[in-house]
Amino acid sequence: MEHKLYIYNTLSRKKELFVSIHENKVGMYVCGPTVYGDAHLGHARPAITFDVVFRYLLHLGYKVRYVRNITDVGHLENDADSGEDKIAKKARLDELEPMEVVQYYTNRYHKAMEALNVLPPSIEPHASGHIMEQIDFVQKILDAGFAYESQGSVYFDVEKYNQSNHYGKLSGRNIEDMLESTRDLEGQSEKRRSVDFALWKKASPEHIMRWKSPWSEGFPGWHLECSAMGTKYLGEQFDIHGGGMDLMFPHHECEIAQNKAGLGKDSVKYWMHNNMITIGGQKMGKSLGNFITLEEFFSGNHALLTHPFSPMTVRFFILQAHYRSTVDFSSAALEASEKGLSRLMEGYARLQKLVPSSKSTIDISDLRAKCEKAMCDDFNTPIVISHLFNALPLIATIYLEFQMISEEDLNELISVFKLYLVDLLGLRTENETSNGLEAYKKAIDLLLNLRLEAKRNKDWTTSDKIRNKLTALGFEIKDTKDGFEWKI
């Protein structure tokens, strides 16, 4: 592969040249959502971040197998090894079968992702559909001597693992300190050490989601699904594992330990973590209750939002920051993105209508290379966007006929915009979803204002004609004291 793509690897905390394990092929695993609630802005970040990674790797010519899981079992409240399963809790509260909850929110997740123009992954496996694989994985770890059974549950023996490996190497933790500080608290737990984590949990009598295993009727530990499904679909070693920074510890740390213990080798070559979206400087998260769902953004139905924001605005907003930086949400910031995106899209539309001349009086030769350089520098989408913005004045001056562009240069410029703006950043040109609706509303307002004008001139023929025609089309027109109202 001829490219100089550098990816920041959380393991080394450095940008590393990307070299795939298998020539021309890339395996990528990204942690997907736990489907017990509507997707919020925080869920959009990894989806969009790794969508761009996916798109760029495809563009470079790789055959990419992109696996993004659906967590529908085993993720406990408070991410601890005790407490009620999140899905089961939601099911109990809503009086639904757990799988109804899963299906409902999975459908809604897919709908939101489609609106954001996030490409579907190659495989989207469910944890509940891979119980056998997870049981096998537990057995492997037990056979290797890195786990122990306790009252029907199976726990990973972190202390033993750490004697020959470094538990904590991803998140930079020193497990000896943790062992020291937690040793006193043992006693009531089935676990030998509080740092140990569950591979398999015996189900309590009221627990609905349960499967048979050699140890008990129960369910798999949360961290296990990624080890089992990643291995199943991408092999024992694969290129990229992605997810949010909040999953680094314990989730990904545990996954590394499980794979090393069960398979005898490290599975992942490049670990990538996107940063959080903040609101008022604080992480936007389910547990904090400060989240805004994607649907609320699209509908504008939230106290912090001044109006609806199109999915493309949300996507653009996220891409205007580098994925490893936090992004602070505010309605003002989103409005700024909305306007910026609109200008960019208008520029692209205008570009496609330019008339070429015999020669160019401008130089666009380095734009493609600049964009490519930015993408290769750990997917620096804000820089790509700034380069595209820099091309807008050129387009404007050609449009206003102050400058000329040759057919060759015009085709190149269109090609670069198409590639980066549409294909790689994934910004759709036609915003018929909510922008179209907005334009349509404005068109009706326009008509009614014409009618208002006619009324003021006592031109009743025109006034009545507009009202009657619109009424015939299904609109309800109401005159008010000094204006109008309408609805369908």
Add this chain to the structure above:
RNA sequence: GGUACUUUGGCCGAGUGGCUAGGCGCCGGUCUGCAAAACCGUAUACGGCGGUUCGAAUCCGCCAAGUACCUCCA
């Protein structure tokens, strides 16, 4: 308390030793019957204190503030 990260102009947000990031907003201008849009242009910055260097927003140290994860507590 531990680990990691962050601190850039009115707001958002790149950059990593000397060369304009970019967006939104502001202000000025072109255009227009007026306005909007569009276009052109100007201004504003690198948390604090030291150090390294010819030169630091960029490297090093200390301090301050903040965030995340963990731990502790409840």
